[in-house]
Amino acid sequence: MxxxxxxxxxxxxxxxxxxxxxxxxxxxxxxxxxxxxxxxxxxxxxxxxxxxxxxxxxxxxxxxxxxxxxxxxxxxxxxxxxxxxxxxxxxxxxxxxxxxxxxxxxxxxxxxxxxxxxxxxxxxxxxxxxxxxxxxxxxxxxxxxxxxxxxxxxxxxxxxxxxxxxxxxxxxxDDPTGIHITEIDEARLRSVVALECGSDMVELEHEIERAIVVDARQVAPDIVTMNSRALLRLDDEEMEVALVYPQEADHRAGNLSVCSDIGTAILGYKEGDAIDWRMPDRTCHIWIEKLLYQPEAEGDFHL
Incomplete structure (x- = not known):
């Protein structure tokens, strides 16, 4: 159910x-x-x-x-x-x-x-x-x-x-469907929220507050962390995206800001997760089909 x-x-x-x-x-x-x-x-x-x-x-x-x-x-x-x-x-x-x-x-x-x-x-x-x-x-x-x-x-x-x-x-x-973010990502994301402010940050701030925060060297390799690349299915559309900070966003290149609807939605979830997420005009069903790259799993802790 x-x-x-x-x-x-x-x-x-x-x-x-x-x-x-x-x-x-x-x-x-x-x-x-x-x-x-x-x-x-x-x-x-x-x-x-x-x-x-x-x-x-x-x-x-x-x-x-x-x-x-x-x-x-x-x-x-x-x-x-x-x-x-x-x-x-x-x-x-x-x-x-x-x-x-x-x-x-x-x-x-x-x-x-x-x-x-x-x-x-x-x-x-x-x-x-x-x-x-x-x-x-x-x-x-x-x-x-x-x-x-x-x-x-x-x-x-x-x-x-x-x-x-x-x-x-x-x-x-105690939530088996909860999200995980790294300590480094948490600190940077809190800075993003503080700088951006406004109603657009409500969902991102909520996700940061409810997340389980873990050491970057201990995060599971199938979690969508910042600068990860993933293959998503958004309703019936398949798309490859990278989860990035606002200043690096480029929709044409598939670089989605963590402040965007889809970016906030996938933060901290893992490969195989399905998420119902409200967009401005409708509710979308997002499935994380495959995690293609995670910085922490590859030892790229500088990203």
Whole structure:
């Protein structure tokens, strides 16, 4: 069985808005949502007033709104992140009832945490959940959130940035699908993130933080390290690439920057691994068919 996969898509189309309206008309979905009627009315008014195919800017008023999509790019719910001062609040809805029980909620929460802490730079992420909403309660607890306070109707859970980073690093140790990077690569990549900054670095920073860091002389010879060359299959397209630092990138020569979507995706994985990775316009399936060259395996530690 494949691992649950969710990507958070920032572009909101008219079709997405209709999806959300359908979900908010389902009482089993809205049972524990406090403002579902208000949201539904807002969307209806927007659709009546605006005839645009893309409605992203309207959905991002007062916060950031994302469609939660599965590996086939089918929308299954939404996530809203609202930052107030140093804190951020998350609202999560899995609207497609056929997807309930498949742990997609926990996957959406993890993607939301990534954005809240690495992009929005929140110090704390908060989730306020109805006391009878067992699915949401279990999903947030599984993701490491801790109970902060509660009333007769709501439980407030939180996750600090420090706790989040600690959970990332601890989970990497027990994750058989985790990634490995060398100590030298880690230091250089942290410098890249510090220099580049911006939302484009969210995925790369996340991968660095969750990676298992190893000595360059002890890294397994089938791991994609910096300056490695690999034969990939991207969906149905085969391509040979070298994973390089941004200043050495040359797409025509197959030199992919580690900051690019595919570059970040393959960092630290090994020959034979298959990865589902969200590109700007779709989710791609990447298979690392063969590692053609690894500097550390060849003794090229100067690269």
């Amino acid at each position: 494949s691992k649950p996969f969710i990507s958070l898509c920032p572009e909101i189309t008219r079709a997405n808005a209709l999806n959300v309206m359908d979900w908010l008309e389902d009482e089993s979905v809205t049972r524990y949502l406090s403002d579902s009627r208000h949201v539904s009315r807002f969307i209806e008014q927007v659709l009546d007033r605006v005839q645009l195919p893309i409605l992203t800017h309207l959905f991002n008023q007062g916060g950031r709104f994302f469609m939660a999509c599965d590996r086939h790019d089918a929308p299954v719910g939404f996530v809203r992140l609202v930052k107030t001062g140093p804190d951020c609040e998350m609202v999560l809805v899995i609207g497609d009832r056929e997807q309930w029980g498949r742990k997609l909620g926990a996957s959406a929460i993890r993607e939301g945490m990534k954005l809240a802490f690495f992009d929005m730079r929140a110090e704390k992420l908060i989730a306020r959940i109805h006391v009878e909403n067992a699915r949401s309660l279990n999903a947030f607890v599984r993701c490491g959130f801790v109970l902060e306070n509660e009333t007769s109707s709501l439980k407030s859970f939180s996750m600090t940035s420090e706790h989040y980073l600690r959970c990332l690093r601890e989970s990497a140790i």
